[in-house]
Amino acid sequence: MSISLESETASFLGSEAHTNLQRILRSCPKLDEVGDSHEYENTFSELVNFLDSLLDAAFSDPYNEHKENDAFEALSEIHRYICSPSLDQEVVDALSFEVPKAVSKFAGISSKFSDMAISIIDQFIAKCGPRDMLSILCDTLGYSSKVTNAASYIVPPLSGISKVLISIRRRQFQQVKETIPIILNVLKAVSLKSDEELDNVFDRAVEIANSIYEVCDKLVDEDAAREKFRSLLGLYVLQCLALVSAGVSYTASSCHSLVLQLSRISSYCGLSYLSLVTTYDVEVVASAVFGENKDDYMDCLSHIKHGCALSVIWGHVSEEVAHAAKEDMTVVKDELRNNQIKRWQAIGTLKHVLSFVSLPWELKKHTINFLLCITDGDIRGNCDDEQSQWSSYMPNLFSALQAVKMVIMYTPDPEHRKNSFAVLKGVLADIPISQRLDILIALITNTDSSSMIAILVDLVRREMHTEISSSTSVVKDVQHIDISFWTPSVLELVESILRPPQGGPPSLPEQSDAVLSALNLYRFVIMTESTGKTNYTGVLSRSSLNKVYNEWLLPLRTLVTGIMVENKSDYDELAIDTLCTLNPLELVLYRCIELVEEKLKQVT
Template identity: 75%
Template sequence: MSVESETGSFRDSETRNNLRRILESCSKLAEAGDFHESENTAVSELVEFLDSLLDAAMSDLDSENAENDAFEAISEIHRYICSPSIDQEVVDALSFELPKAVSKFVGISSRFLDLAISIIDQFIVKCGPRDMLSILCNTLGYSSKIIKAASYIVPPLSGLSKVLLSIQRRQFEQVKVAVPIILNILKAVSLESEEAELEDVFDTAVEIANSIYEVCNKLERDTKEKLRALLGLYVMQCMALVSASISYKASSCPSSVLQLSQISSYCGLSYLSLVTTYDVEIVAESVFGGEDKDHCTGCFSHVKHGAALSVVWGHVSKEVAQTAKEDLIAIRDELRNNQTKRWQAIGTLKHVLYFVNLPWELKKHAIDFLLSITDEGVSRNYNEERSEWSSYVPSLFSALQAVKMVIMYAPEPELRKKSFTVLKGVLADIPNSQRFDIMKALITNTDSSSMIAIFIDLVRKEMHTAICSSRSIVKDAPQIDNKAFPDTSFWNPGILELVELVLRPPQGGPPSLPEQSDAVLSALNLYRFVLMTESAGM
């Protein structure tokens, strides 16, 4: 096969002639039956030629000549691949390397994107989806060596969205192989790239989600349910990555968030289940079994964040909630009236507050949602000994630590104030017999003198409340505020240990002043309160 005459011309005739020579060499070797023996040399020469054009264009991004030469070269290769007379042996050999080579050029200019996608589409048609699945996954893996990785991965991601739709047999197994690779690349690229570079990336990530959704509809029974579960994991991971990589705008919601919310609804992931009972490890094990557990856990590292953020986005935007077919008012009411589910939700929403890459605006909305389910009007059971409480201790303590970090580092005073209210609300949800131990643990795990002072002041207020409650019970006899007896959990020797912890630090010597002055003053006030209360016989 001879190369068809080009519709455009290269400014540099030597460049044009070199490309024509390489392509004609591939064709002649195939016609002579010698291509198999020389394919490595022929393909390598073409890749090296393209790399030289890429280097020339990247070294001088203001040079239109270099960019135009590169564009004409890729266009020429596209015409060559599209030719109906091209030998299949040549196509097979080029399919291993050209997806990488042409995807690199997208970093120069967006006008290369459609060309690169079209070339990959031709390989999918001519080589088959099963072969191209592994080739495109390999192409994605090469992104770690590319400077503009966000632009580079868009063509292979676009190709994978079509490959997944085209596979006719063992669809679940093929998707199960591809998804961890895709998610690992998305995470690496999205958390290291600028927002402007990521719009096309997330658009293609959503295309892949839609493709998996279409594949689900072709399957039946157990296989369908497994793929739906895998799709849910994929959507939640993408939700977290999208949320962390975009600038929050109060006036609009990213289209990718809307589309992911719609797909999550298909997966049966209700807002209530996402913040209460959704267990990533159990779902992942149901999909992957025991195979390569560590690898799978890594690619789903932000699924919990995505689950929480799905609800936060529903809180932010009525459009998102409607797309997900959710009623936020009903969900808030359920969480306000069910203490166990509220504990679960608090433990899930903490992931939003811990997410370093997340915009403060979204953390603010997470705090607003927490505030709505932990305020003074919620249903609390202080009297009943809850056997399940111990299983929620680590999660709630971690949530309190997360809220503490927002109080310390939030840029806006209003957000810090709301976070402090949430902190008190979560503490109020903890059984009386356990609350002092939790607060003591918060103090011992805090380095900030100001925060230690705040926690000690909360302890003093708890003691004061206990005294007032005790007096009321003795005086009035009937049960008050669900308390049938005086609460003495805060009146114990641990209070003096708390004071000593601040005034006589474990590392020895007196407290460091003035650095620890807030904590010291608060500890002295607590000690004074204890002495005055006991001397008065209260």
């Protein structure tokens, strides 16, 4: 192997590429010897173009070891050149503006190239001022949007930033505050859009977190400054945690290691699990850190809420992670089970995991399991104060239910679907009974899936059955009945399915599940009201019966009969499936027609 390497090196030393590189490096003049700045710019531009040509050659023919060797030897030559103690500082400073970008592009070839690029950047850090290098490396990061292998490209500058940050001695907070958004924007871009391996990227991102921690921890007698630093570091850690969870394979050991390290730092920042899922306010923290200009930085903090939720979910997944964060998950779960307001807040935060498309199903599954822990079984119910605060939590709870609904619809795992449905029912049960019907109707209205609509309509029917069975109590010979679900809104819900707002009868057989569920709900309502001799919903009024009969049921019967006749003469699979789908619907439809006709005779 050593003989092969020696021959490859010798091959490069005698090549035209080496001759050109030597010529360019020898022509790098001292600033005080240059009368024309254009000559200076042309020299470094030629160096960058030369490196780009080697890079293109290596990428265009990835199996050509000779071209790859030429590229690596060229980087090695540049490294030796920069390390030279006789090199003029002004030349080093000038090279530092362009060379980090040029050499970082090679990181996508292999880890060997990435390590060499890091070594070259380390030399610049050693020879140039840390504040200047921080600016240069941030500029290098910003260039990643123009590079094909962006994830590999940003590893060397990220590595450099982690070293530069701990070397800065003045205006530390200001420097870090300006650097963090640049880093986070680049991390977000590569983690959510790149198909490359991201383990090395986040290794460097965590190194930066450790560097900030080191700077913060060394502050002496500056409590206010340390607190702002901790807040800034907390924002960085939470955003990184969300991006790690989305960008690194859940099953990879590196993912767990990264989460573990971030959790330790999160604990240092004073971010408790309970505060993260209940009261942590990104806007407030960002205002404290960035001041009046916080709006300029919010884009880089777009996944902080996801990070808050994921911090807790990772603690739920791994006892080691919870221990690193100095948390007891049993205490956290008990607190959420026993405090409805905090539970509502937590549900509103955890929805971010379920709605985050880039996250793996495994994390969503664990989120559902955690929600099941805090919403299922013997949990503390409503009280007057919590009822009065419902309106402020309603939007978040509704969007959480929407997220759970989407999991039910799209998860490939039957067990996960079952647990998600249990969570849906648990969250609904946690909502004040007076608001529950409105929430269910809103969920149905905002659902396109016929099967999901059917499930939600059936939940309405179950709630009505429970309510009518258990809400009647006798107090001093007077009946007091809570009929929150037994209102005309139920008939409006049925109408929206049997006679869609866009006009015409429902589309069959596509909407057959929803239509069947709506017919079953109507049948249940009319039979229950008839048996109990009540009319809470208005279902037994003559006007309602006529409307249902003429505008809902008869047009639907015409449609169903036509489709059935049309498909009975066909024997292909589609026709058979259509008949099988419509058969139960037809039976319930005719039963509803019979019930309405019977009631119309009674009110005539």
